[in-house]
Amino acid sequence: MTQSEAATANHDLAAQLRESRLKPGIRHFIGGQWVDSVSGETFDTHSPVDNAFLVKTARGDAQDIDRAAKAAWDAFQTWREVGGAERRRIMHKIADLIEKRAQEIAVLESMDTGQAIRFMKSAAARGAENFRFYADRAPAAQDGQSLPTTGFINYSIRQPIGPVGVITPWNTPFMLSTWKIAPALAAGCTVVHKPAEWSPVSATLLAEIMDEAGLPKGVHNLVHGFGESAGKTLTEHPLIKAVAFVGETTTGSHIMRQGADTLKRVHFELGGKNPVVVFDDADLDKALDAVVFMIYSLNGERCTSSSRVLIQEGIYDEFTRRIAERAGNIRVGDPLDPETEVGPLVHPRHFEKVMSYFDKAREDGATVAEGGIRVGETGNFVRPTLFTGARNDMRIAQEEIFGPVLTAIPFKDEAEALSIANDVAYGLAGYIWTNDVTRAHRFAHGLEAGMIWVNSENVRHLPTPFGGVKNSGIGRDGGDYSFEFYMETKNIAISLGTHKTAKLGVKKE
Numbered sequence: 001m002t003q004s005e006a007a008t009a010n011h012d013l014a015a016q017l018r019e020s021r022l023k024p025g026i027r028h029f030i031g032g033q034w035v036d037s038v039s040g041e042t043f044d045t046h047s048p049v050d051n052a053f054l055v056k057t058a059r060g061d062a063q064d065i066d067r068a069a070k071a072a073w074d075a076f077q078t079w080r081e082v083g084g085a086e087r088r089r090i091m092h093k094i095a096d097l098i099e100k101r102a103q104e105i106a107v108l109e110s111m112d113t114g115q116a117i118r119f120m121k122s123a124a125a126r127g128a129e130n131f132r133f134y135a136d137r138a139p140a141a142q143d144g145q146s147l148p149t150t151g152f153i154n155y156s157i158r159q160p161i162g163p164v165g166v167i168t169p170w171n172t173p174f175m176l177s178t179w180k181i182a183p184a185l186a187a188g189c190t191v192v193h194k195p196a197e198w199s200p201v202s203a204t205l206l207a208e209i210m211d212e213a214g215l216p217k218g219v220h221n222l223v224h225g226f227g228e229s230a231g232k233t234l235t236e237h238p239l240i241k242a243v244a245f246v247g248e249t250t251t252g253s254h255i256m257r258q259g260a261d262t263l264k265r266v267h268f269e270l271g272g273k274n275p276v277v278v279f280d281d282a283d284l285d286k287a288l289d290a291v292v293f294m295i296y297s298l299n300g301e302r303c304t305s306s307s308r309v310l311i312q313e314g315i316y317d318e319f320t321r322r323i324a325e326r327a328g329n330i331r332v333g334d335p336l337d338p339e340t341e342v343g344p345l346v347h348p349r350h351f352e353k354v355m356s357y358f359d360k361a362r363e364d365g366a367t368v369a370e371g372g373i374r375v376g377e378t379g380n381f382v383r384p385t386l387f388t389g390a391r392n393d394m395r396i397a398q399e400e401i402f403g404p405v406l407t408a409i410p411f412k413d414e415a416e417a418l419s420i421a422n423d424v425a426y427g428l429a430g431y432i433w434t435n436d437v438t439r440a441h442r443f444a445h446g447l448e449a450g451m452i453w454v455n456s457e458n459v460r461h462l463p464t465p466f467g468g469v470k471n472s473g474i475g476r477d478g479g480d481y482s483f484e485f486y487m488e489t490k491n492i493a494i495s496l497g498t499h500k501t502a503k504l505g506v507k508k509e
């Protein structure tokens, strides 16, 4: 199939999906049933391509969350007892169905979020991989340690914490939801999922797939709605024992406050302003590919995007010239066209936010070396943008823009690079480009970030810990780290009958 045939096929599928999936509207999935909101309220979402109406979605509030939390609580009483092998079987079935419907997932995700289809295909595949990875870990999820001591055998076990709330953002909603829901199910938890109000579509597909795979009713529940109502009440509900949240740093603060009365355990994956540091001894061709990929892929709406590039002085002009050239060539357009590299931003409000930084950059004295303008008159398209001549105290270097917008800052030496890299409120990811192995290690140790890649873009290996420091988050996902969040560790101490217990209240002879 040629690229243009593939684009036509995607549009044909999109037209079918509009009729079959979007036209009837989107509902909640609670206790194994597709239901409207108790209030009957709905809200509309719009296509990022032209901001025309896309789908009507049930608008959940406290009553719907309460129904879902109770369903999750009831289902937890049996799901927690289901053996790991059975959980593994069901989760592999979910992965099979995701793979089978990957094209449908990718097209719907592109329609809903504006993300380019070329990346959404791999996001669907990664969703399946997340389920397979945690499926295989389900049988050992409860394993603990043996900690014997004199006169005692101690052993620990892990038990699922209970029903959990999963709250996800709009940037890659399908993949991110699976990243949270898969380990929760493997651990034996039940779930109430509240997806982002700007991108509700793919969550319904995931609910449908899990139901079809035979997940017992009530184990996974889905409630649509706004953060300040449905999201807030989910974080406050007494039957919800933990909240896994991916989104903005300020929302994380709200959630912590909201969950205080019920002492919620929280796991936060928040914003970033991640540095990519390019030393003059690096493989600059490879570094260029990685820098361009890590900021302009996924519309720059990516928590681990390398949104600040710190470049050693001697190579700054030439390297920024090469970035600008690449950025200028990036194909911006129809997200369903496989040729497209950058699609429209998710929502007009987000579009306005990203556009506002073009003025802020100029006001603060930076140079717009490439882009800095919208594309076309309709929809939320912007040109991939590069700011040069920037200082790290400028707003374009300190604030998360979350668009295809890169800020380039020069540095003299390693010490200055480290100081600039760390001089932000965030600390999610960092990227280092150098062929000096000792410097790479030194720099990685000093860099304030939860994840660091040396001579590479973000390449995930699922057993490794994923998460941030500072304002970028609390807790880690990945491998066994996710089970630490979704499970309680219990220690059981058994006396061998040989230890002495102090005797109180014994009559003196």
Ligand code: NAD
Pocket: 167, 168, 169, 170, 171, 176, 194, 195, 196, 197, 225, 226, 227, 228, 230, 231, 232, 235, 246, 247, 248, 249, 251, 252, 254, 255, 258, 268, 269, 270, 271, 272, 302, 303, 400, 402, 428, 468, 472, 473
């Ligand atoms: P957001 O914080 O506005 O919304 C995220 C979710 O939280 C949505 O479902 C929203 O409805 C809900 N929400 C909002 N207010 C709430 C409240 N008071 N109580 C409970 N829920 C509430 O974030 P966004 O704009 O959708 O997503 C973009 C952000 O997500 C960026 O900052 C990005 O860096 C971050 N992100 C982080 C990671 C990571 O792994 N660290 C991954 C992806 C995205």
